[in-house]
Amino acid sequence: MQTRWLNDDEQQTWRAYLWTTRLLDDALDRQLQRDTGVPYTYYMILATLSEAPGRRMTMTDLAALVYSSLSRLSHAVARLEERGWVRRSPHPDNRRITVAELTDDGVAVLEAAAPAHVEEVRKRLFDPLSDEQVAQLREILRALWGRLDPAPGRPGPYPDIFGPEA
Structure with a gap:
């Protein structure tokens, strides 16, 4: 099998994508x-x-939605539990399944954090783009998502992350 190397345009696009997504994630985390x-x-x-x-979900479903391993998610949820923002309990129908629940304190933290976070997302991602570019970006991401999502139709709050088909 012969390697299909990236041409110059593809290489530039790949590097632009790679560094832009890293910079965006880093900026959102810093904020x-x-x-x-x-x-x-x-x-x-x-x-x-x-x-x-x-405000409840099995740990398995939560791990799938945040694209985390169950062990990594369990560690993060343990930290959130220590802060009183999440609680874990056995599933009422199957005690082998653990359910994570957002507490009222967790809701308060989220409500306090959301306005500045949304403003940062706007500033870093949407403000530099025209409405047409936002629509193009959504279509590009939809095409990539369709090839990358390992579990299409996953349960939870995101049945179709991109909204209705255009």
Whole structure:
């Protein structure tokens, strides 16, 4: 099998994508840490739980939605539990399954963090783009998502992350 090397345009696009996504993630994490002391990973866990029915979700489903291994998620949720933002309990129908639940204190932390976080997302991602470019970016991401998502139709609050088909 012969390697299909990237041509110059593809190489430039790949590097631009790679560094832009790293810089964006880093900027969002810095803002959350600076303003709230909440790492970006923890914010995503809190936000995902906040959108789940009853603010509760199995750890397995939560791990799938935040793209984390179960062991890494368990470690993060343990830290969130220590802060009183999340609680874990056995599933009422199957005690072998653990359910994570966002507490009222966790909701308060999320509500305090969200406005500045959304402003940072706007500033870093949407403000530099025209409406047309935002639509193009969404379509590009939809095409990539369709090839990358290991579990299409996953349960939880994001049945179609991109909204209705255009």
